[in-house]
Amino acid sequence: MTMLDDFLVRAGLAGIGTALTAAPLGCFVVWRRMAYFGDATAHAALLGVAMSLALQGPIMLGVLCAALLMALMVQTLSGRGLAEDTLLGVAAHSALAVGLVAVSFLSGVRVDLMAYLFGDILAVSKTDLAVIWGGAAVVIGLMLWRWHRLLTATLNPDLAQASGISFRTEQLVITIALAITVAVAIKAVGALLIGALLVIPPAAARPLARTPEVMALLTALIGSVAAIAGLGAAFQFDTPTGPTIVCVAAGIFTITTLVGRFGRQTG
Amino acid sequence: MRLITTTGLTLKQAGKTVLRDVDMHIDRGEIVTLVGPNGSGKSTLVKGLIGALKPESGTVDTLHNLRIGYVPQTLHMDGLLPLTVARFLCLPHRHSKDAMARALTEAGVPNLAGTQMRALSGGQFQRVLLARALLMAPDLLILDEATQGLDQPGAAAFYQQIANVRRDLGCAVLMVSHDLHVVMAASDRVLCLNGHVCCEGTPDVVQDAPEYQALFGTGTQGAFAIYRHDHDHAHDHTHHHHDEHDHA
Known part of the structure; x- marks a missing residue:
């Protein structure tokens, strides 16, 4: 496991794991x-x-719980008066505001707030890495298992229901996967x-794909490239890693969008 | 044979009772049409029948293993989801290329399998939805305002397709529509809804019913005449099966 002793290798693996989960x-x-x-x-x-810092529990578990609670709450409240957005x-x-205030109350602990707001991928430990890839496996497994049902429910709730697919169940699957993804991604x-x-x-x-499956695979590829290239650029130029990764992703978006436009006009 | 029966069905949507005490049924092979003004509960009833909405009271009884082919009112395709027609037809169950080609032909749109869904015209889109429903080998085909966005000749052609499908496959059809005169011509039985079943029977019976005329007026009488079947209609509430649908 000497390779994992290199913090850059760990950071790279964390970035790829996060990108694959999010894809x-x-x-x-x-x-x-x-x-x-x-x-x-x-x-x-x-x-x-x-919450995790206050209770001295594992950070990712606290994040998972908070994200899940938030997602379920929003889902319950939606469609009951206020417009969705x-x-x-x-x-x-x-x-975000309540979280910032809550962290400030924890005067006893020295908290690197920036690390939680923008990620600290260079400080990923082996344990973090195990959690990230474990989360990735769960989310990807969940997506593969429910793929067709999720796609059908995405097209139209009634269409899904007529095929015996419960829209609510699939929505719950997305919600749980989202909470896990947030927990996995906070470090990166x-x-x-x-x-x-x-x-x-x-x-x-999107501009490069003709089927949902190709789009998901391309997303995983683009996310991974962004993670690795962003990591390299951050190391090179001494910039914050999280934002640099997002900048690279935004750059790829600009290029594929232009390629998509150009391709449509000529072909 | 009864495919689906509702007894005292009451349905709520967003906390409001939309339909009260609906007793209706669909038999094997018949074409039933739901008509009614906006907000009369037509789509709500369909949701109840396909199980998307739980009854507030009353029951929906379906034949064991009833296969429903559902063609929704609208399917919003905004281009975010890349989807070819073939891929769409395979949701949620995979089908062979042959089966897909056959369904597309039956729906009147052969050779579209490789096209992106959002590149389809309105009429093609509805027919692809129909093809997907046919792939389920349905006992009951449910069409919820399936001709929205089609012009009059397009809608008439679409209903002709439905009549052909029923003739060839023998499935029952439940249609919801605003296009009263076009739809009614193709129907064995019409149910007029307005929060409850106000009247039902053969198209002739319903169009003459005072409840129906109170809802829709009598202005469209002339148009009905054009599409009326050359049948001797028994003016009672029994329904009969037309073997031919002559819309000339």
Whole structure:
């Protein structure tokens, strides 16, 4: 295991693991127009960090619980009066603010807030790595198992129901997978940029794909490339890693979008 | 044989009772049409029948292993999800290439398997939805306002396709529609809804019913006449099966 002793190797593996976890789920976030839902869930992560620090439990477990609670709460409240985007805006920003305030109360502990907001992929431990890849395995397994049902439910709830697929069950699957993804991703990109990692790679893959499966695979590829290239660039230019990874992903998005436009005009 | 029967079915949507005390049934091979003004509960009833909405009270009894082919009112395809027609037809169950080709032909759109869903015209799109429903080898085909967005000749052609499908496959059909005169011509039985079943029977019976005329007026009488069957209709509430659908 000497290779894993190199922090750059660990960081690279963490980045790839995070990108692979986010890929299939990110596709569903884009297809189902859940970008704000992803943000709200991700911002709740900070509250989970505060809870974990207060109770001295494992950070990722706290984040998982907070993200899951937030996702379930938003889902329960949606469709009961407030417009969806307003509700999600309230939830996302409140979660972030409450999390920041909660962390500030923990005067006893020295907290590197930046690490939780923007990620600290260079400080990934072997244990973190195990949790990240464990989470990746669970999320990818869940997606593979339910793939057809999830796709059908994404197209139309009634269409799914007529085929004997429960829309609510599939929505719950997405919610649980999202919470796990947030817990996995907080180390790599931090609470503020998880939403970016969910949305940008699939958006970048879209112009190049003709089927949902190809889009998911391309998303995984683009996410991984962004993670590795971002890591390299951050190391080279001494920039913060999480934001650099997102910058690379945004760059790829710009290129594929232009290629898609150009390709459509000529072909 | 009864495929589906509702007894005293009451359905709520968003906390409001939309339908009260609906007793209805669909028999094997018949074409039943649901008509009614906006908000009368047509789509709600369909949701109840396919199990997307739990009854507030009453029951929905279906034949054991009833296969329902459902063609939704609209399917929003915004281009975020890349999907070829063939891939769409395989949701949620895979089908062989032959089966897909056959279903597309039956629905009147052969050779579209490789096309992206969002590149389809309105009429093609509805027919692809129909093909997907046919792939389930349905006992009952349910079409919820399936001709929304089609012009009058397009809708008439689509209903002709439905009549052909029923003739060839022998499945029962439940249609929901605004296009009263076109739909009614193809129906064995019409159910007029307005929060409850206001009247039902053969198209002739319903169009003459005072409840129906109170809802829709009598202005479309002339149009009905064009599409009326050359049959001797018994003006009672029994339903009969037309072997031919002559819309000339």
